[in-house]
Amino acid sequence: MTERMLMLLLAQVVKLATPLLIAALGETMAESTGVVILALDGIIMLSAMVAFAVNFSTASLLLGIVAGALIGLGLAAVFALIAVNQERDQYATGLIIGTLAIGIANYLGNPFIGKTAGTMPDLPILNGVPVFGGFLNQSLFTYFSYLAVALIAYYLYRTRPGITTRAVGANVEAAIRRGLPTKRIQVLAVLAAGLMAGLAGAAFTLDTKPGWTQNQTLGWGWLALTIVIFGQRNPLWVTVGAYLFTFLSAATIVQIFFPVLPAQLTGVAPYVMMLVVLVIASFWQRSRQRRLA
């Protein structure tokens, strides 16, 4: 593999990992408060569809991004209202809201299938940086994801509200006894996760995989949830997980390890990787529990 090919591959990996990373970072916030949003896949998909539809209709990338973010925020608000305020089952609520969002996306997205519209330009900010400039140089979404890693990591581990947020997830009962407004903290975290999922959706259809087809982003929400499990709610590990995961399931890499794999099965690589990641995460978790015990 030549150096140029490697650069292209890494650039592709960073581009593919961007929406995954944005969504996973948002979900990290929610899971830090003990809320798992199984609706993530649906939230990403509806945001992705709406972002593309608005971008196509208005020829404005900015409006597309805003629309995607608002859809993410809105769906997360519905989820939070039912799962947190009404204290309904998180998993059931997540599955139902997620399925609803996917249904709406596929139904209303029909007229936009196969259409093309403007995509996010790559910003040459890091051109001067040797080696890394070759693949880190990406669209605004990627720069946003770099920023989000830093901000969320700083927020969760170095600020008072962030530590409070994690305290809720560590032990809700204790947080309630301590007098913390646990529900409000959880709702805010879920809203943040929804906003990020909305941006992830927009990143998909405006940048990573431009355009819309049925089930365009199907599965990426589940991959994001898996990466949060792998990263054990730590934004830095989540970031490592997102890039490593995308790298290992990239078609080029899969072909290197399994040169004779039929074409129908290369697309399934992310889900095989998903199982591998889950197994690794579970072993880590178990060994940590043994150490604590």
Place this chain on the structure above:
Amino acid sequence: MSLRQLFAPAQDMTGKGRLRGGDLAVRVAAALAAFLLPTLLIALAGKDPLAVYQEFVTGLTVSRLGDATMYAAILIICTASAMITFNASLWNIGIEGQLAFATIGATGAMILMRDAPSAILIPAMLVAAMVAGALWASFVALLRLIDVNEIFSGFALNQIAGALVKFMLVGVWWEISQKRMSGIPFPDNASLPTVGGINLWMIALSLIVLVGTVWVIVRTPIGLQVRAVGLSRVSASFYGISANWVFVATLLAGGALAGIAGMLTSSTYFHRFAPDVTSGFGFTAILIYLIARMNLLGVIVLSTLFGLINAGTIGLQTRLGIDPSLAGLVQISIILALYLLQGKDKR
């Protein structure tokens, strides 16, 4: 045990989602209210909602009703599969994949014994599909034994099973399918026969599976062990019930039931083996379970309603240019409305 006891509202240990006579009317009202969201979306897509609903009702011919009952029967069997694992507190999202993988088993049996009479071919396909479904579920079970959450492993395995179906069609069985992407057709002797357009065999089979499943879970010692683990793994262990054993057993049983659904889907509902044969049955069944829980009547009513919705939507595409995904949208709107009506879940 008397028949009346059997059909009495199931003793749902968690007390969730029991349909009582009094709030049945409220639920019907909610189901109607659930049509508000699809109506809005139809209008948003630039179609006349009234025309769509009119076409929907007139489109329900006898052959469509036959489709609806088959669809309902498959859903009922998938919901029974969900019942088994959910009672052990396992969120078996993998039913869809188990169903898909089971269609490979059923198709394999069909290819090997294509010319056998129905009395031999159908049981053979059934066994092959059940084994395949249980095999696919066993992966979730094995991963569960090392504490991998069954929701995520189930979802991944669904995607992998879907790809395997494609691979079998385009790769292994490409010659047998005579290189048609539409799939491998099933011969007539492979499908359960219909009586006057209605597949009574499938209806009977689905009801037997459903009642049998509820009976085993609610009224037998085995079911008690399953529910005990579902309520509290730790407490169950004090009574000498191994949670791991229950997890493996329920997942295998659930997979086998999904296998039955897979066999019916490919042989009798679609009459072919193709990538799209799963059609979301496994996923919809989970949503039905989340609403109806262990209530026999609830499962049957919802499945039938969903079958009708699906059958009514088929004609809409050709006549009004409505995308068939509308069916799923109406279904999930009903689920959401019913879900919101239910009180807080007891934890």
